Amino acid sequence: MLVSQGVDAALAGVLGLLVGSFLNVVIYRLPKMLERQWAAECASLADAPGEPAAPAEPFNLMVPHSRCQHCGHAIRWYENVPVLSYLFLRGKCSSCGSRISPRYPLVELATGLLFAWCVWRMPGQFGGLVWCGFAAALLSLALIDWDTTLLPDDITLPLLWAGLLASIAGFTAVPLASAVWGAVAGYMSLWGIYWLFKLTTGKEGMGYGDFKLFAAFGAWFGWQALVPIILMASVIGVVVGIALKFSSGLREGGYVPFGPFLAGAGFTAMIFGPDAILRAVGL
Template identity: 55%
Template sequence: MIDSLVEDPLPYSGFLFLLGLLVGSFLNVVIHRLPKMIEAEFRHECATLNLGDDAPPPARASYNLVVPRSACPHCGHQITALENIPIVSYLVLRGRCRGCDARISPRYPLVELLTALLSATVAWMFGPSLAGLAAVVLTWALIALIFIDADTYLLPDSITLPLLWLGLLINLGDAGFTSLTSAVVGAVAGYLSLWTVYWAFKLLTGKEGMGYGDFKLLAALGAWFGWQVLPVIILLSSLAGAVIGIALVLAAKRGFGKPMPFGPYLGIAGWLTLLCGPQLQQLLFPTF
């Protein structure tokens, strides 16, 4: 069976496509709930500090990635297992809640389909290997970060920091994407490069041009692929941000003065680097 997977990547890619549908369904939960969990934790800490040392801490309702069960935000109808089958349930329900007929956002099945397609693509490129498994995990993490940042302007430490350490670990041996030295330098250079831009912009304008989560995400990508590809990632993400930002302004969906998250473009550039980093580096910086 293993030999057949190595010789023919189609069954492995098909398996990762189906697994990606399930993971995409879970990523929808992460994208929706993780920012709310961060906010709830912050509010709980503030409330605890305001009570003083002798007062007991306030009670907290259970809210995490597992409980409470997913429910319709309009009528509270709890989503059953049959209503939670990736893509299929959305099509059967025709994009409507079974309890109140409220419209379900099409982004849920799109995230599931996107996760499945990207997972299958990575499986096809890398095959059943340690690097391939790591690449799939990186893909899932980037999808979650892209949508969370697009919604809330947050790049949670609970994803970016483990991603950074995982990048260093995967490059410990010969199965990684670069040498360990290059990965360590990439993590440091990735963080410091955007940190420098942040402070230069703040000193010149008095405003914050980006968040610290962007530093950590670029540091994580540097840990995965090495310092050599950082110029490629920064250039691609900047170009993507400029093009999409101008398109949103022209479509009257965003004004010039409204903040725009940079994390989604870093995530897109990072995933493209995963697939074809050396080719992009040769194309954009042939003498670097």
């Protein structure tokens, strides 16, 4: 039994490496796709009546093929093998020698480890794969938000619905009623905090994507898990914020997106359970 479980986990880890390579594409391209979409919508509104808009070059998750951002060198298939290609190339472009960010192999490794853990720990093969999807979406959201302060609806809303469907299918231990009320409470709680902060200070303390991500956590973990998750997200946020302040790593205006900290708390809840979060903070 353990041998079979270990083989499944190892295969899931390999799958995770491949998915992680794709997640790097999602993390980089999805915000740019949204920006192009918004720009096209603005341009269509500004065009004179009857004047056709200029056709845009295709840009999505499939085309154009991956290229070096410095010299435009088309990345060959053997230069795109997860982790191994980075090591073989010594972290540099084979054409111009420019440095390749180590985040690419780290995302691949992280996804592989998360997939292996999900299949090892979660009940049933299908249940493990469902949680693999949760982990992949959450990792993508964390890094997209860190880079761009965006939490795209293209990921948060499917993640929310997937949590409700997973409850119905029995892939989570959360009853459907708890999942539904968790989604409602998750969204409304941060929505209320947002408006209270805005009415008090005149500033926006977070984005609507944070509401939707927290609602997704309510669907996956139930309404009872929301307090532990928001506590853990706050603790992670304080620690990272202090570290960035002392290292002069804060962005202009001192703004740090909240999504990555929510994601960190979501991973903590997935791996250790919401109750473990309360114990960790002494409650």
